[in-house]
Amino acid sequence: MVYLGIWYNNIPDRTYVWVANRDSPVTTRSARLAVTNTSDLVLSDSKGRTIWSTAKNNVTVGDAGDGDRATAVLLNTGNFVLRLPNGTHVWQSMDHPTDTILPGFKLWTNYKNHTAARIVAWKSPHDPSTGEFSLSATGLTKYISEIVDNGEEIYIIFKEVDGLLTHWKLDYTGNVSFRTWSNESSTWSHSFERPGHGCLHYGACGPFGYCDITGSVQECKCLDGFEPSDGFSQDFSRGCRRKEALKCNSDEGHILTLPGMKVPDKFLYIRNKSFEECAVECSLNCSCNAYAYANLTTILSTVDLSRCLVWNGELLDSGKAGDSGILHNNAVLKKNKLGHFSTYHESWDQNQEFSNISFEDLTSATNSFDDTNMLGKGGFGKVYKVGILEDGMEVAVKRLNKDSEQGIEHFRNEVVLIAKLQHKNLVRLLDCCIHRDEKLLIYEYLPNKSLDKFLFDHAMKSVIDWPLRFNIIKGVARGLLYLHQDSRMMIIHRDLKTSNILLDAEMNPKISDFGMARIFGNREQQASTKRVVGTYGYMAPEYAMEGIFSVKSDTYSFGVLLLEIDSPNARPKMSLVVSMLDNKDMPRPMPKQPIYFRQRNYDEEERQCSVISVNNASLTVLEGR
Incomplete structure (x- = not known):
């Protein structure tokens, strides 16, 4: 290389x-x-x-x-x-920049066109490719020479230390450090490092837990009103659970202020909301667990970057600290139904802030969502092409069905999942838009649309020869490997199919549609559900019949595009698939004879319903675009 x-x-x-x-x-x-x-x-x-x-x-x-x-x-x-x-x-x-900032270099944010410079860690000590962690700003003023706001762009310049070799580095483990070269020891010394060792690592205290570093020892604790999910165990991998069930119709008596807290991950950013409007936004939504209101004027001088943050799911990766040189902002979180945080925001927080393109702009760009601009449709909504935005970019817009509860879950899944994922074989979520009961997702536009158009259209089959098909197979496999093993969260897609494999201008594949995806915890190997979702023909039998899913459910869906496969135990992991595709000399296991599956553990009522529905299954009929 x-x-x-x-x-x-x-x-x-x-x-x-x-x-x-x-x-x-x-x-x-x-x-x-x-x-x-x-x-x-x-x-x-x-x-x-x-x-x-x-x-x-x-x-x-x-x-x-x-x-x-x-x-x-x-x-x-x-x-x-x-x-x-x-x-x-x-x-x-x-x-x-890649993973290092040198003296005199700057990190900048352009708040007019919503772009920013950032550094991205290596994938491993010897692999410089794009890793899991990124850094786009810093709250560590100790080593900053100046903060400049020119009315359009804000940038931070790091000062030079006379006679010393210094730099900031984000390593492949997610640690950001200020390093100085020592001639005496011929090594790099770290005068500052975060998150370092202990519970500051991402999600270390589990859902509804937080890392407390106010004392001499870092320790995981539960938010007020919660208790450890494992009782008195010191293992916080499963986080915390509520002491009392959440009530939808809460009043001011249930508001809980938590000062000096870092806002949790997986928030939904809502622009142009006042503090009061932010509280109302959450109070009117029974699925909202928390809200926060953050204001960054203390960092960015003359520019008001206030924003409303809401959480419709679990609260993950929160923390509490003393001064520690970390900037504190004003924000709000809620307890039983309402509550608030006064928060700090750390430089390595990977939450993506959306600029929120206006609904009016999208309506105008799609001619009021006219069908002539529609790229396709599915169970959760329709996808439209928006030709040119103000910055000259072509995008695809998914408009979710207003009356679908699953559509709300789909929207939340896409925003909190795909915005965190960075891989060349995954489609990029660029923005989102919330307007009253309208929810829209804005993606990069891929001109060659989906793989099914080429596979199932006789006129298009000849366009993709075997080398191109093989490249697509490898790209999809690498994307799945990233979801299952290489991303910081183990993610099961649950709806992998040809129509969800999009192709860019060079026919490189990108996995799309994460509305049905599930995150697995560190110790989870498989899970079960009574609400089976996905597409008939691509579902693994144990999932379609019993609601059991794992990484090998995705392997089955992947295998539908390649070959016939049997029992879940005989399916390879995606790491083995990638190895077999990349290494011609690697021995291939002999395929075994497929077996039949039968449904188990069904009560009489489920047996009677299974003629028309399996475990409240939500199935999508295949239809070429």
Whole structure:
């Protein structure tokens, strides 16, 4: 594998600070880096294929002052730049950081077009590809030189320590640290590190538990009104449970203020709400467990970034701290039905903040959701193409059915799940919109739509030859492997099918539609449900007949596209599937004869109902797009 990277030159420990083609290594024996006539920097392999390039600079030879093209220069600051003869930088690596921030570099947020610079950890110590953790801002003012707000963009610059080599680094475990090189020990020392060891790691205290670091020892505790799910056990992996059942019609007597708390994960961000409107938003919704109101004016000087946060599910990854150099914000959470937090917000919190495109804009862009703009439809709603937004981006918009309870669950699942997932074989959720009883999800637009269009349309079958199909198979397998094993949460998709495999312009596959997905805990291997959801023909028999599902339920669905499979015990894990696809010499197990399944543990009432419904199954009929 060949990468284009930057590292420290004068220390014995090879320390990389930037990698250009982190997700696209050169697999041939040699590579070529060149500046084009349009002043773009291009990395290509020995066959001439472009592996990585800078953004289109649109600078021709005639535009370059004295007629010369740009030159690539590595500055002593660690910044790699494309520089015109007149000194103008048309591109620089500091605007595209990977996992490291060097002195003089900046993290910025543009609150007008809702974009931000962020660093993303490596996948492992020796794999620079995109990992699970990202950092887009920091609340640690100790090492900050200045915070600048120019009316459109806010950025934080880190100061240089005279005579020392220093940088901020986000490692593959999720720890962010300030590191200083020691010539005496020839190692990097950490003067600051979070979350470090203890219960500050993501979700360590389980649902409705929080990490208390106000004392000398970090410890998990339950929120007021809750008790450990495992009784007096010190194992908080299952979190906490309510002492009393939640009541929908609560009053002010049930409000609980929790000062100095970090807001939990999996919130839904609602824009342009006052404190009072935020409380009403939650009080009118019986499925709302909590709400919070955060205001960041103390950090971002002149700009008011107040927002309403609501939780319709479990509260995960909360915490309580003293000063600790961590910024405190004003926010609100609720207890039995209403309550509030006064919170702190940490720099490595991965919650995605949505800009919330207005319902009016989406209505206008789709011609009032006219069917001529519809890409497809399913059990939960319709999907429309929005041609061009203000920033020039094409997107797909899913408009959920207003009268469907499952549609609400689908919306919540998509927002709290897919917004956290980062993988090239998973579709990206860009935004969401809530307007009265309307709920809409905005995704990246994939021009080649879904795989079923190519497989089941006789006119399209010839478009995808075997090499392309094999690439699609591998992409789907890697996406599933990420969901099952490599993401920070084990996720079962539960509705994998050809219509949920979308294809981008280069025919790369992306798994979509996480409305039926389930998160598994660290100790869970399988679960059961009486409400079976999914698509007939893709469901594993033990799931369709008994409601039992696991990672191997997805394996069955994956296998429907490839080969006939038998018993759950004979199905391989996705890690083995990926290994078999990537390694031609790996021995393949001999397929066993398929077996028949029969339903078990049904009472008489369920037997009578099974003619028309299995365990209140919600099935989708296959229909080519």
